[in-house]
Amino acid sequence: MAKRDYSNTGVNTRLAHIGNDPHDFHGFVNPPVVHASTVLFPNAETALGRVVKAKYVYGTHGTPTTEALGNAIDALEGSAGTILVPSGLAAVTVPLLGFLSAGDHILIVDSVYGPTRRFADTMLTRLGIEVQYYDPLVGGGIAKLMKPNTKVVFTESPGSVTFEIQDIPAIVEAAHAGGAIVMMDNTWATPLYFKALDHGVDVTIHAATKYPGGHSDVLLGTVSANAACWERLHQAYLTLGVCAGPEQVYQVLRGLRTMGVRLERHQKSALDIARWLEKQPGVARVLHPGLESHPGHAIFKRDFSGSSGIFSIVLAGGGQTQANAFLNALEIFGIGYSWGGFESLAVPVVLTDRTVAKGPYEGAVIRLQIGLEDVEDLKADISRGLAAARG
Structure with missing residues (x-):
């Protein structure tokens, strides 16, 4: 039976069928x-691999299970290959360890995921790599920060916890002109809502x-690269x-099948709540790039x-x-440091480790x-929290 090409089908059709052919098993x-x-x-x-190279x-080099998920991710990303690792932090x-050497310089967006900053400030600096953080709103101006030894520009858009939108195409153009590759943590949008490689990102x-x-219920990370x-x-x-x-890989492949319909629900609910929050007493700002009030909304609309389903609010004072x-008044929202699951969560935001993207903010960020x-x-649950914060 000829294998079906799903590249021209809708996203949910692709998610239901990419990665493996049932008739192979x-x-x-x-x-x-x-x-x-x-x-x-x-x-x-x-x-020995001298006559026939074994598949x-x-x-550690791959199995039919990892191949199925890797193939599925490549189909979504348009990538030349994908590796599967035990966590998002891995x-x-x-890739940072793979593309950087002692004496190299890396530019990292200041609104980056906290553990990425910790890795850069400890492991990378210890290995003799010069780490510099840049303003998430720098855009093409990042050309002024490039050095002869800049090898990687690390992006994340929207920014972690404060949701600044980066001008990825402008950053890519400047980075490539300076001889650096661009990496992007694209966890927030997934390849369904932002195809990073199509915008010039390398990894x-x-x-x-x-x-x-x-x-x-599972920890896993994927990294995809261009040719x-x-x-x-x-x-x-x-x-x-x-x-x-293998169990984690299988669980993610299974989850991938319904990611499209789940994301539709996350998106619709989050935008509904974000717009409602803009009108609630006790809320100074809602940091959601999908809102027309967000400073990066125009770039968001252009590229995404x-x-x-994740965004932040700034309380009006305090x-x-x-x-x-x-947080303590919430009954449905759990207090937990993750996201992307079926349950709603809330966490306090701490920005003390930042060097550029510090705000100011009118009050506490959640x-x-x-x-x-x-x-x-x-x-109703958020209303309980807001009332408790005002009280």
């Missing part, structure tokens, strides 16, 4: 969960723990041996095809005491993950 819809370390070769020549050589650290990173997994960067990324992956387990009162619950119930 006796018609079973889902691929097998292959638990593997050792792979046996038919002869010594194949083992699979060892568990998806950040592996795109996702915490598949979030929307691809979708059920708050120019794929071989170096792949070699770093093989050298470091940071590979994902949708928004996900500090940690008011933030704590808001990040909200809007889950799959009924919107009216979530609004």
